Amino acid sequence: MNEIIIAADGLSKSYDGKPALRSLRLEVPRGSICGFLGRNGAGKTTTLKLLLGMLRRDAGSIRLFGEPIDSEASSIAARRRVGFVSEDKELYPFMTVDQTIRFTRPFFPGWRRDLEEKYLDLFQLPRKKAVPKLSKGMRTQLMLVLAMARGAELLLMDEPTGGLDPAMTEDVLQILADLAASDGTTIFFSSHQLAEVEQICDRVCIIDQGQVVIDGVLDDLKSEYRRILLVFDGTPPRELADLAGVDHLRCRGRTASLLAHGDVDGLVDRARELGPSSVEVRPVTLKELFLDHVRGE
Amino acid sequence: MLWYKAWLETKWRFVFLVGSILFVWLTPEWITATGVHSGVPAARLWMAIQLGSVFLFIFTAIFLAGSGINTQGAYTFTPGFHGSMLFTLSLPVSRRRLLFVRAGLGALLTILLIAIMAGYILHLRPEATSALQALAYFTRVIACTMAVYALSVLMACVLDEMWQFTGAFIFWTALFLVQSKFDWVARVSPLRGMSLNCYPVTAPIPWAPIVASLVFAGVLLCASVLVVQRKEY
Amino acid sequence: MNLRINFSSGVPIYQQLMEQIKHAVETGAIRGGEQLPTIRKIAEELTMNPNTVARAYRELEHEGLIEVRHGSGAYVAERGASTSKAAGIRKAGEVLRAAMGQGLALGLSESELRRVFEDGLSRLQDDAAAERRGN
Numbered sequence: 001m002n003e004i005i006i007a008a009d010g011l012s013k014s015y016d017g018k019p020a021l022r023s024l025r026l027e028v029p030r031g032s033i034c035g036f037l038g039r040n041g042a043g044k045t046t047t048l049k050l051l052l053g054m055l056r057r058d059a060g061s062i063r064l065f066g067e068p069i070d071s072e073a074s075s076i077a078a079r080r081r082v083g084f085v086s087e088d089k090e091l092y093p094f095m096t097v098d099q100t101i102r103f104t105r106p107f108f109p110g111w112r113r114d115l116e117e118k119y120l121d122l123f124q125l126p127r128k129k130a131v132p133k134l135s136k137g138m139r140t141q142l143m144l145v146l147a148m149a150r151g152a153e154l155l156l157m158d159e160p161t162g163g164l165d166p167a168m169t170e171d172v173l174q175i176l177a178d179l180a181a182s183d184g185t186t187i188f189f190s191s192h193q194l195a196e197v198e199q200i201c202d203r204v205c206i207i208d209q210g211q212v213v214i215d216g217v218l219d220d221l222k223s224e225y226r227r228i229l230l231v232f233d234g235t236p237p238r239e240l241a242d243l244a245g246v247d248h249l250r251c252r253g254r255t256a257s258l259l260a261h262g263d264v265d266g267l268v269d270r271a272r273e274l275g276p277s278s279v280e281v282r283p284v285t286l287k288e289l290f291l292d293h294v295r296g297e
Numbered sequence: 298m299l300w301y302k303a304w305l306e307t308k309w310r311f312v313f314l315v316g317s318i319l320f321v322w323l324t325p326e327w328i329t330a331t332g333v334h335s336g337v338p339a340a341r342l343w344m345a346i347q348l349g350s351v352f353l354f355i356f357t358a359i360f361l362a363g364s365g366i367n368t369q370g371a372y373t374f375t376p377g378f379h380g381s382m383l384f385t386l387s388l389p390v391s392r393r394r395l396l397f398v399r400a401g402l403g404a405l406l407t408i409l410l411i412a413i414m415a416g417y418i419l420h421l422r423p424e425a426t427s428a429l430q431a432l433a434y435f436t437r438v439i440a441c442t443m444a445v446y447a448l449s450v451l452m453a454c455v456l457d458e459m460w461q462f463t464g465a466f467i468f469w470t471a472l473f474l475v476q477s478k479f480d481w482v483a484r485v486s487p488l489r490g491m492s493l494n495c496y497p498v499t500a501p502i503p504w505a506p507i508v509a510s511l512v513f514a515g516v517l518l519c520a521s522v523l524v525v526q527r528k529e530y
Numbered sequence: 531m532n533l534r535i536n537f538s539s540g541v542p543i544y545q546q547l548m549e550q551i552k553h554a555v556e557t558g559a560i561r562g563g564e565q566l567p568t569i570r571k572i573a574e575e576l577t578m579n580p581n582t583v584a585r586a587y588r589e590l591e592h593e594g595l596i597e598v599r600h601g602s603g604a605y606v607a608e609r610g611a612s613t614s615k616a617a618g619i620r621k622a623g624e625v626l627r628a629a630m631g632q633g634l635a636l637g638l639s640e641s642e643l644r645r646v647f648e649d650g651l652s653r654l655q656d657d658a659a660a661e662r663r664g665n
Contacts (some may be wrong), residue, residue: 033579054386054530073528076389084387092381094305106298108387143384174577181570181580198537203583217580219542283540 003030003066005154005186006051009074010060018045022210023060023084028188030153033180034217036190038207041293045087047207048201049154052084074148080108083147084190085157089139091131097142098127110151122171126287135245136163148175155179157189161196169193171232173200198286210248210293218286225289230271231278243270247293259292299395303365308359311406318353318414327502347493350418354411354442354491359465361407362449364525365399366392367457382530392525400450400521404443412440413445419498426498433502434493440507445469447514447521452526486511531559531567535576543578547586555606556619562608567597569604572595 008030013021020041028034038044049055051062053075062069064078084208091100105111120127123141125134134142140163147155155176161169177200179185191197197204197218206214214221225247230236235257241249245267255294257277260267264281272279367384385395415438419426426434448468452461469488476483489495490506531553535546545660569587573580587604590596598604633643 031581033581049383054383058527069499072391076391079387079389082387084384086387088383090381092302092305093386094308099305101300103298104388107390113341139551170577174574177573177580178570180317181573185521199577200579202579217658219544219585222540222542285538285540287538 002237004028004063005030005032005065005187007049007063008051008060011047011057012048012059012063013043013050013055014058019210021050024210024212026205026212026215028186028205029178030186031184032203033176033187033201034189034205035201036188036205037192037290038190042207042294043210044207045158048084048098048158048190051156052079052082062064079104081153083150083152083155083157085140085147085155085159087161089136089143089163091139092161093130093132096128096130097125100131100142101146104146104150106153108150112151114147116149119149119175120176123147123168132157137165137168137234140164141168143174147177150160151183153183153185155185155189157187159191160189161191161193169196172244176200180257183244194287194290200232204286206290206293208234213293214289220290222283222286224261225284226260226264227282227284227288228260228264228268228271229278229282230256230258230274230276232256232274232276236276237274239274240271243267259288270290299365299390299398300402303363303399306363307361307403307406311410312356314360314410318410321349327395344494345422347393347418350414351488351492353414354438355445355488357410357414358407358442358446359449359462361403361410362446362453362461363399363403364450364453364521365395365397365524366530367453380479386530393522396454396525403450404446407442407446408439411439413450415439418493422498424498427499430498437496437503437507438491441490441510443514444487444510447517449469451517451521451524454521454528455477465498487513533572533576535578536581537578542587544582544586546575547572547583548589551586551590562606564606565602566604566606 004027006026008026009026011021011024011026012019024043024047026047033182036044036047046055050057051064051069051071053069065081067074067078069075069078092103095103101116104118123138123145125138125142125145131139131142140160144160146157161172164172173196176187178185201218203216204218205212230240232254234254236251236254240246240251240256240258243258245260245262245264247256247261250257256269257273268279268281309401342400366385386392412435415435416431419431429525439527445465449461456464472482473488476486476489483489485505485508486512487506490503490510496503531551533547533550533554535543535550537543539546551566555562560566567575569580569583572578572583578635587596587598591598591604595607596604597607599617630643633646634640638646
């Protein structure tokens with residue numbers, strides 16, 4: 001079942017003349033857990049808001065569950081199948097935990113009372129407590145419960161583990177893994193925690209300055225990318241930058257560090273022709289992949 | 298459940314208003330002053346009462362108005378950064394419905410309080426009031442207050458809480474000034490329409506401000522819907 | 531099965547999982563014909579992505595190491611090769627233990643013996659690395 005749950009193409013959005021998203025292209029298949037990485041201001045929250053109809057796009061197309069969400073009616077139909085966690089985790093200040101849950105339940109016919117109970121117990125949220133009295137971590141947990149217990153087919157989350165301690169984070173990741181495994185829930189979330197993305201995501205999407213720079217299966221990316229370290233007797237030759245397959249090049253002194261992609265062996269051969277005194281090929285971690293693509297050197 | 302949320306949102310404001318009204322009307326001076334025994338010119342007192350009532354009508358309408366989406370408390374003045382707004386908007390509900398429920402509940406509560414106040418004012422009136430006169434008074438007071446209410450709903454769609462009050466205050470003050478200069482404005486003004494000073498109970502029912510107020514309210518409500526549907530959050 | 535994944539490694543996770551399952555089969559921790567844990571169980575235990583687990587299982591099935599039976603789950607394939615690998619490990623253990631006995635008989639203490647082994651291992655690693663570079 002390779003149904004594409006989120007399909008965005010040529011998506012563009014500007015605020016006051018400043019572009020936030022430039023022709024963004026995104027595809028997330030059903031059942032995948034996709035990590036959405038990017039620096040602050042790269043366009044992550046804008047993308048999520050566009051998917052939910054909170055913002056109107058300037059150009060491009062968006063399809064959720066295969067259907068366009070252009071009209072408010074179609075957006076509402078899609079939202080019935082989506083769970084959302086916002087970045088600042090704000091809920092109604094005039095409600096208690098219980099009231100917030102009771103308020104949200106009727107909107108979703110597929111609401112899972114069993115999951116609601118399970119998660120509330122797991123997080124030990126005090127049901128009669130008013131929302132403003134909750135700590136940031138608890139508000140996050142409440143918002144997670146609201147999103148994860150509604151029987152949604154798609155979860156869109158903006159930093160879902162922000163403010164949670166490592167034990168709670170692990171609990172949340174377990175729940176997400178379980179939802180993906182048992183219900184085929186598709187999960188698309190933005191995060192600054194590379195470690196948790198590496199742990200739970202099968203796909204990763206890196207956005208920089210409004211454009212997607214990497215989008216694919218994480219394990220495949222680890223297979224396709226390699227770091228090649230070359231040491232030369234003098235300054236590394238300029239021709240290195242022109243070699244096909246070099247995504248990123250950094251030279252320091254006599255050492256050249258290449259982020260290579262694709263035909264790595266062929267690239268190593270061509271690099272050898274330039275006469276390095278030492279050649280080393282290493283695997284690449286997600287952190288390296290991320291930093292090299294967003295720090296623009 | 299939207300009605301439930303709207304109620305929770307407005308509950309304390311409603312209670313506050315009820316309390317204020319009770320406080321104002323039950324203050325002993327009022328009670329003794331409106332008694333038949335005092336020799337104070339009833340006319341003067343009467344004017345004071347209904348002027349105060351106009352103010353209360355307006356304040357009630359402004360205080361209870363809301364848009365259903367900007368639900369953060371008056372803690373922040375920055376427009377557009379209310380997280381709970383994002384939660385609301387992520388729900389599978391149309392923005393128009395969010396507006397209608399919240400504005401609708403606020404309107405019902407406003408009418409309820411206005412009716413109570415209007416009833417009490419008539420009760421305080423030295424002369425007796427016929428049923429028809431009472432009905433006329435109720436009608437015009439409610440219609441004119443709805444104009445005030447609708448403007449505040451629009452303010453709530455566009456501005457933050459503190460600025461909603463300021464915006465409404467500015468508008469009605471401006472109208473007050475304008476109506477004293479321009480006769481045609483005075484003839485349709487809701488402020489005058491709800492005032493017993495301008496239209497005593499014995500006067501014929503003033504259709505002009507009633508119709509103008511309802512039209513004004515209708516237009517502003519449509520404007521509010523359009524604003525809320527187009528806005529980016 | 532005692533599975534441990536290094537999520538930050540540059541080695542794809544499904545490959546790590548495959549290696550670990552293969553190792554479990556080779557050492558006899560799980561034998562031919564026995565049922566493997568469900569995808570969901572492994573994903574839950576390791577708190578990892580179920581699609582990645584599924585991929586590892588698919589690859590292992592492709593390589594013939596496991597069989598997926600519809601409705602009942604994944605089972606280790608019954609193959610002679612796996613048992614011979616286990617036997618190989620046993621044989622190597624015997625050879626090494628014999629050499630260790632000889633070392634002790636020659637007068638080495640246990641800590642000296644350990645140092646000789648570690649030295650030998652690192653020399654083997656260096657040789658392998660040098661070979662790779664020279665290539």
